Amino acid sequence: METSPPIPDSDLKPTQTTLWSRLLNVFAAPGDVFEEVKDSAPTAANWLAPTLIFALVGVISSFVIFSQPAIVQQIHEKQQKAFDQQVSAGKMTQAQADQAMAMTEKFTGPGTLKIFGAVGAVFGSFIRLFWWAFILWLLSLLLLKVKIPFLKVTEVVGLATMISVLGAIVTVLMTVIFGKLGATPSLALAIGNFDSKNKIHLLLGAANMFSFWQIGVFACGLARLAGAPFTKTLLVIALYWIAITLLFIFIGFGQMAM
Amino acid sequence: MLSLKKRRKFLIFSIIAVALVALLLVAILKKKEPVITVQTEKVARRNITELVVASGKIQPVKEVHISPEVSGEIIALPVKEGQFVKKGDLILKINPDVYIAALNQVKAGYESSLAAKDSATASLEKADADYKRNLELFNHNLLSGSDFIGFKVARDVAKAQLESAVDQVDVAKAAVDSAQDSLDKTTIISPLDGTITKLNSQLGERVLGTVQNAGTDIMTISDLNEMEARVDIGEMDVVLIQSGQKSRLEVDSFKDRKFNGVVTDIANSSEGLDSGSYGSAAAYSSSSSSSGSQGATQFQVRIRVTEKEFFRPGMSVTAEIETRSSTNALAVPIACVTTRVLKEKPKFASDDPTKTNSVSSAANTTNVAKADKKSNELQKPVEVVFVVNGDHVKTVPVKIGISDDNYWEITDGLHEGDEIVTGSYRAISRDLDDGKKIHKGIVSAEVENPQP
Numbered sequence: 001m002e003t004s005p006p007i008p009d010s011d012l013k014p015t016q017t018t019l020w021s022r023l024l025n026v027f028a029a030p031g032d033v034f035e036e037v038k039d040s041a042p043t044a045a046n047w048l049a050p051t052l053i054f055a056l057v058g059v060i061s062s063f064v065i066f067s068q069p070a071i072v073q074q075i076h077e078k079q080q081k082a083f084d085q086q087v088s089a090g091k092m093t094q095a096q097a098d099q100a101m102a103m104t105e106k107f108t109g110p111g112t113l114k115i116f117g118a119v120g121a122v123f124g125s126f127i128r129l130f131w132w133a134f135i136l137w138l139l140s141l142l143l144l145k146v147k148i149p150f151l152k153v154t155e156v157v158g159l160a161t162m163i164s165v166l167g168a169i170v171t172v173l174m175t176v177i178f179g180k181l182g183a184t185p186s187l188a189l190a191i192g193n194f195d196s197k198n199k200i201h202l203l204l205g206a207a208n209m210f211s212f213w214q215i216g217v218f219a220c221g222l223a224r225l226a227g228a229p230f231t232k233t234l235l236v237i238a239l240y241w242i243a244i245t246l247l248f249i250f251i252g253f254g255q256m257a258m
Numbered sequence: 259m260l261s262l263k264k265r266r267k268f269l270i271f272s273i274i275a276v277a278l279v280a281l282l283l284v285a286i287l288k289k290k291e292p293v294i295t296v297q298t299e300k301v302a303r304r305n306i307t308e309l310v311v312a313s314g315k316i317q318p319v320k321e322v323h324i325s326p327e328v329s330g331e332i333i334a335l336p337v338k339e340g341q342f343v344k345k346g347d348l349i350l351k352i353n354p355d356v357y358i359a360a361l362n363q364v365k366a367g368y369e370s371s372l373a374a375k376d377s378a379t380a381s382l383e384k385a386d387a388d389y390k391r392n393l394e395l396f397n398h399n400l401l402s403g404s405d406f407i408g409f410k411v412a413r414d415v416a417k418a419q420l421e422s423a424v425d426q427v428d429v430a431k432a433a434v435d436s437a438q439d440s441l442d443k444t445t446i447i448s449p450l451d452g453t454i455t456k457l458n459s460q461l462g463e464r465v466l467g468t469v470q471n472a473g474t475d476i477m478t479i480s481d482l483n484e485m486e487a488r489v490d491i492g493e494m495d496v497v498l499i500q501s502g503q504k505s506r507l508e509v510d511s512f513k514d515r516k517f518n519g520v521v522t523d524i525a526n527s528s529e530g531l532d533s534g535s536y537g538s539a540a541a542y543s544s545s546s547s548s549s550g551s552q553g554a555t556q557f558q559v560r561i562r563v564t565e566k567e568f569f570r571p572g573m574s575v576t577a578e579i580e581t582r583s584s585t586n587a588l589a590v591p592i593a594c595v596t597t598r599v600l601k602e603k604p605k606f607a608s609d610d611p612t613k614t615n616s617v618s619s620a621a622n623t624t625n626v627a628k629a630d631k632k633s634n635e636l637q638k639p640v641e642v643v644f645v646v647n648g649d650h651v652k653t654v655p656v657k658i659g660i661s662d663d664n665y666w667e668i669t670d671g672l673h674e675g676d677e678i679v680t681g682s683y684r685a686i687s688r689d690l691d692d693g694k695k696i697h698k699g700i701v702s703a704e705v706e707n708p709q710p
Contacts, residue, residue: 027274028267070292077295077699166274173281177288193697 019045023053026159027166030217034156034224042151047158051129054161054168058121061172066113070179075113079104125161133157135240136222143236146226156221160214167210185209202249215241294689295699297681298646301674304589306667308582308660310498312559314489316509316573318480319562322450325473326352327443329466332459332476339457343448343479350446350476352465357444361437368430375423378416385409385416443467452479455571480571485563487519487575490529490556498581499524505561510574512567519561521579528555582660589665590643594678595658596686597639604640604655606670643672644679644690646698651679653692 016036017025025033037046065071083097092100133154140148167185174183182194188205195201219234226233334351337343392409395401456478459465465474487507491499505519561577563569641658644651656671672678679686679696690696 024271025267028270029263073292073294166278169278170281173278173285176285177281179293 016040019049022046022159023050023162026162026217030160030220031224033159034221037152037155037159037221038224042149043155046155047129047133047161050158050161050165051125054128054165055122055125057165057168058125059118061168062117062121063114064172065175065181066110066117068176068179071175071181072108072110072113074181075108076105079108128164129154129157129161132218136218136237139236139240140222140226144222144226144228144233146228148222148225152225153222156225157218160217160221163210163214163217167208167214170210186211199249203245206245206249211241293695293697294685295682296644296651296679296685296690296696298677298698299591299594299680301588301590301668301672301676301678303586303674304665306584306587306589306660306662306665307580308498308662310491310495310579310581311576312489312491312495312579313574313576314487314558315571316485316563316569316575317488317571318452318455318482319484319486320450320452320481321455321571322452322479323475324349324446324449324477324479325468325475326350326446326465327467327469327473328352328357328440329464330354330356330444331464332461335459335461337454337457337477339454339477341454342452343454344451345448347448348445349448349454349479352444352446354441354444357437357441361434361441364430364433364437368427368434371423371426371430375420375427378420378423382413382416382420385413389413448479450479450481452481454478455480455482482569482571483566485569485571486522487561487563487577489559489561489575489577491559493528493555493557495581496524496557496559499559499579500581503579503581505577505579507561507563508576508578509567509569510576511570515567517567518564519577520564521559522562523560525558528557584660584667587659587667588669588672588674589667590672590678591680592661592664592666593683593686594643594680595641595656595666596643598642598653598691599637599639600642600653600655604671606655606657608657608670643668644686645672646677646679646696649695649697650693651690651696653690 017033022033022036037043080101083092083101086092087094087097133150133156136157137148137150137153140146140153171184174185175181177183180194182188182196182205184205186205186208188194188201188207191201191204194205215237216234219230219237222228222233222237223230330352332350333353334348337347337349343349389409389412392401392406396403396406454477457476459474459476465476467473487505499521501521501524503521505521507517507519509515509517559579561579640655642653642655645654654671657669659667659669661667679690
């Protein structure tokens with residue numbers, strides 16, 4: 001197994017650009033940013049700052065989205081439809097369904113949704129960071145045959161999270177404009193009535209431009225760290241993303257793939 | 259001069275910034291309105307038959323309650339409940355001894371009066387002969403006037419006594435007839451062909467006659483060949499009922515059949531819930547009002563059953579009376595019609611223009627009461643339907659006609675082919691209003707039976 005030639009500690013330089021420069025340059029010149037990350041000493045700010053920014057954007061998004069009456073109504077309508085299906089299947093009576101709906105409306109009011117959304121955004125940000133770092137590290141180890149320090153990969157994933165931050169901001173604005181959940185910058189925009197149980201709709205929803213952008217930035221970062229060709233790393237990461245997306249969609253967790 | 263790299267960075271950041279600002283502006287300036295998911299249907303023409311449903315009991319058309327006219331002990335009861343009897347058959351015999359004795363007594367009195375009459379006749383003959391003889395003597399001045407007057411008076415007295423005796427004979431004869439009649443009434447025969455549907459008394463019981471009392475209700479004889487349903491209908495619906503209307507009857511004991519019937523009679527006065535005696539003539543035609551009693555005001559309606567079946571009096575029945583029908587009428591599901599308070603009084607194509615003129619002339623007067631009444635009328639909710647207009651709805655006031663279990667007839671306000679909102683109930687009754695944005699969804703039933 002090849003390992004990336006370790007850079008002696010004496011050769012590790014402190015970062016030459018500021019954190020904000022790195023966070024912004026990842027949009028326009030990710031290669032330069034990751035080259036600097038590769039050559040510099042481990043910097044926790046590279047993954048912590050963007051993760052915290054992503055969490056903050058997630059919290060604000062949750063408050064904005066669940067302040068929309070149309071969004072809350074759609075959530076209640078979905079819940080009502082689920083109960084109606086239970087009644088039609090004979091699993092509960094109409095009276096039970098009405099009671100359950102009343103309880104659900106009480107505990108899924110806008111306030112509750114905001115709180116749960118915010119908490120989920122914070123935890124989700126960190127889980128997402130370390131999950132992608134682990135995957136990239138594993139892909140590099142198994143497929144590229146290069147062992148990269150885990151924290152370096154984490155820094156790459158962290159900086160690339162800025163793409164997701166921009167994607168989250170755009171998603172919130174689109175949700176407010178279109179007035180419906182699932183209004184994302186993806187091929188699902190072409191669908192009039194998005195059905196979360198339709199696998200084709202979910203596949204189209206997963207084809208999000210910011211997801212593709214981020215995969216490209218991951219590939220760039222991995223290529224710099226592993227010393228591998230960009231096309232090879234892009235192929236590896238893309239194949240993983242396709243596989244995991246299809247898996248989530250076909251086992252019923254399609255919303256997570258979007 | 260900026261290097262190529264810096265220019266590329268500037269371009270990318272500019273694009274991102276412009277896109278974000280544009281999205282932000284659209285999000286802030288766009289009018290937010292909730293979208294309501296609804297189900298829709300097109301207005302179509304249907305045949306609607308208005309039904310009034312009522313429940314009651316099956317009773318015979320002809321039903322006679324047998325009560326004796328004379329009192330006494332029942333000594334013969336040759337019938338039993340459920341037995342068929344013909345007109346003239348013996349059904350009851352009361353002990354005649356008292357009445358025989360009474361008859362004999364008055365017969366004796368009658369004979370005595372006859373004898374008294376004969377005696378009076380003989381006395382008159384004698385007095386008349388004496389008068390005639392003494393008249394001769396008086397005429398020949400052989401008898402004094404005072405003596406002659408005595409004979410004349412005697413004759414007149416005898417005549418009066420004869421008249422009295424004759425009258426006494428008539429009185430005695432009438433008494434004999436009355437006693438004979440009472441004796442005859444101890445034997446009761448059936449007044450009609452029918453079935454004994456109720457037998458209240460037994461052999462040996464003492465019964466009261468109807469001469470001075472209500473009389474003991476001994477039995478009921480009914481003609482079971484002609485039956486009718488007697489149902490109670492509320493005051494709101496009874497105005498729709500007319501004689502001759504057809505009806506479908508469902509008798510609880512004959513679940514798998516429906517019977518045909520025709521309305522024959524409608525009560526003129528209500529009976530309320532207190533009066534429970536079906537077939538009681540007093541309850542049916544009395545003018546006593548029951549509106550003071552608690553409960554719903556109901557009127558009894560009689561429906562002749564046109565089909566023969568072995569009904570028993572008292573069987574429960576539910577009647578569906580076809581009151582009005584409309585053929586090929588514009589119809590909408592009942593759930594579609596709701597009420598809203600409109601800002602303006604609705605105008606219909608079928609409104610009378612002359613009434614509009616009279617209203618406007620009334621409005622010109624200084625009659626404050628009329629103006630107040632008009633403004634109060636505008637506040638009243640009116641029937642409306644929500645018509646789909648693109649991705650919004652329009653509140654359309656409608657005039658409704660008759661209805662059946664599923665559809666309302668629309669007499670004004672809608673056209674055939676208009677797409678209207680049919681669900682959900684919550685949307686129609688609460689959420690929807692003029693101009694609200696909608697989204698056509700699917701009902702739960704369609705989830706199990708998806709349409710191709």
